[in-house]
Amino acid sequence: MIVGLVGKPSSGKSSTFKAATLIDVKITGIPFCTIEPNVGIGYVIIDCVCKEFKVTCNPRTGVCKNGKRYVPVKLIDVGGLIPGSHLGKGIGNKFLDDLRQASVLIQTVDCSGLTDSEGKPTHGYDPNTEIKFLEDEIDLWFAGVIKRALQKFERRAVASKADLVKVLLEQLSGLEISKSCIELALEKASITDVENFAKVLRKISKPILIAANKIDLKEAQENFEKLKGKYEYIVPTSAEAEIALKKAGEKGLIEYLPGNDFEITGEVSEEQRKALEFIKGQIIGKYGSTGVQDCLNKAVFNLLKFIAVYPVADVNKLSDKDGNVLPDVFLVPQETTVRELAYKIHTEIGEKFICGIDARTKQKLSAAHKLKHGDVVEIAFKK
Ligand SMILES: Nc1nc2c(ncn2[C@@H]2O[C@H](COP(=O)(O)OP(=O)(O)OP(=O)(O)O)[C@@H](O)[C@H]2O)c(=O)[nH]1
Ligand SMILES: [Mg+2]
Numbered sequence: 001m002i003v004g005l006v007g008k009p010s011s012g013k014s015s016t017f018k019a020a021t022l023i024d025v026k027i028t029g030i031p032f033c034t035i036e037p038n039v040g041i042g043y044v045i046i047d048c049v050c051k052e053f054k055v056t057c058n059p060r061t062g063v064c065k066n067g068k069r070y071v072p073v074k075l076i077d078v079g080g081l082i083p084g085s086h087l088g089k090g091i092g093n094k095f096l097d098d099l100r101q102a103s104v105l106i107q108t109v110d111c112s113g114l115t116d117s118e119g120k121p122t123h124g125y126d127p128n129t130e131i132k133f134l135e136d137e138i139d140l141w142f143a144g145v146i147k148r149a150l151q152k153f154e155r156r157a158v159a160s161k162a163d164l165v166k167v168l169l170e171q172l173s174g175l176e177i178s179k180s181c182i183e184l185a186l187e188k189a190s191i192t193d194v195e196n197f198a199k200v201l202r203k204i205s206k207p208i209l210i211a212a213n214k215i216d217l218k219e220a221q222e223n224f225e226k227l228k229g230k231y232e233y234i235v236p237t238s239a240e241a242e243i244a245l246k247k248a249g250e251k252g253l254i255e256y257l258p259g260n261d262f263e264i265t266g267e268v269s270e271e272q273r274k275a276l277e278f279i280k281g282q283i284i285g286k287y288g289s290t291g292v293q294d295c296l297n298k299a300v301f302n303l304l305k306f307i308a309v310y311p312v313a314d315v316n317k318l319s320d321k322d323g324n325v326l327p328d329v330f331l332v333p334q335e336t337t338v339r340e341l342a343y344k345i346h347t348e349i350g351e352k353f354i355c356g357i358d359a360r361t362k363q364k365l366s367a368a369h370k371l372k373h374g375d376v377v378e379i380a381f382k383k
Pocket of ligand 1: 007008009010011012013014015016026027028029030031032033034035078079080081119213214215216217237238239240241
């Protein structure tokens with residue numbers, strides 16, 4: 001599962017990346033600061049089932065704090081996009097290809113309108129323009145990839161729709177697109193209009209969530225009021241505030257669970273207190289949180305509609321074979337079947353699959369049984 005951060009130069013992609021991963025990447029007000037992509041691990045946070053089962057879990061990856069489980073997701077922060085990027089403008093289109101593996105995109109928007117389409121300082125820039133051109137750039141890049149793929153198979157005879165799906169799946173394998181996404185796109189749009197087909201397929205396979213960033217600025221708050229009803233998935237964010245809170249949390253100055261409010265628990269200077277009070281009053285008080293955590297969670301669970309499941313080796317102990325309780329959480333697409341989960345754990349377990357066992361009911365689950373969010377499952381297989 002990879003989440004891609006996209007946006008125009010100076011919108012705050014690297015700041016959002018740093019806020020989510022705490023990796024100290026280069027951040028400046030100078031456009032095209034990022035050239036080589038940054039890759040790191042962020043977390044989606046879910047209510048862990050350990051509370052319900054009254055056990056203490058031992059996560060192999062991520063952590064569990066007070067029943068909140070931090071499940072790792074890979075984040076990629078790429079260079080800034082400007083109008084014409086797909087044709088090689090700005091720093092070119094190579095880095096667009098860095099997004100091939102992303103399952104969902106978060107567009108950071110400079111909601112303050114204090115930078116233009118190329119990230120240069122200005123006043124009163126309309127963030128709608130940025131949202132629109134960015135989507136167009138991504139769609140045109142997608143269309144380019146699809147066109148190249150189509151050229152390759154034009155020489156082959158495509159007799160039926162099933163053939164077309166097969167060929168598209170094969171040719172677009174580098175784009176992390178599932179068969180069901182291709183089938184759905186073909187139902188909605190004809191392949192003969194490649195640009196329109198690309199738009200439809202991109203929307204289904206790599207949906208975009210908008211992070212209305214720099215919400216700590218007055219201009220951004222004003223613009224956000226005009227934007228919020230217009231887009232289905234839009235979250236106000238302040239990457240800068242999130243970095244400040246995470247840092248203060250690390251130093252023990254505050255008690256902070258990302259995505260929530262915080263409490264001052266340490267010795268803070270007058271300056272620090274003022275900055276923290278500003279974040280509390282102007283951001284958390286108005287929007288509920290700094291928004292960065294919310295973006296990741298919404299991208300994975302609302303846009304992609306993924307679910308979290310817990311594979312275990314023993315439903316009675318809820319553990320793996322070494323006795324670690326609830327060691328893993330897998331993020332999988334909705335409708336994932338028990339057999340598909342088995343294959344995700346290990347190809348061999350998929351091949352030798354007998355049945356699944358539900359930890360709550362201890363009932364057997366068939367290969368085709370569809371998993372639900374929060375399921376804890378053992379896979380029985382031929383040894
Ligand atoms: N006020 C405010 N400024 C921010 C916020 N996030 C980022 N910035 C500032 O915006 C500028 C650009 O931030 P970056 O994170 O480097 O932007 P980027 O999108 O990665 O830029 P490129 O790599 O050049 O494409 C820096 O001066 C940041 O300090 C925020 O939430 N609030
Ligand atoms: Mg950057």
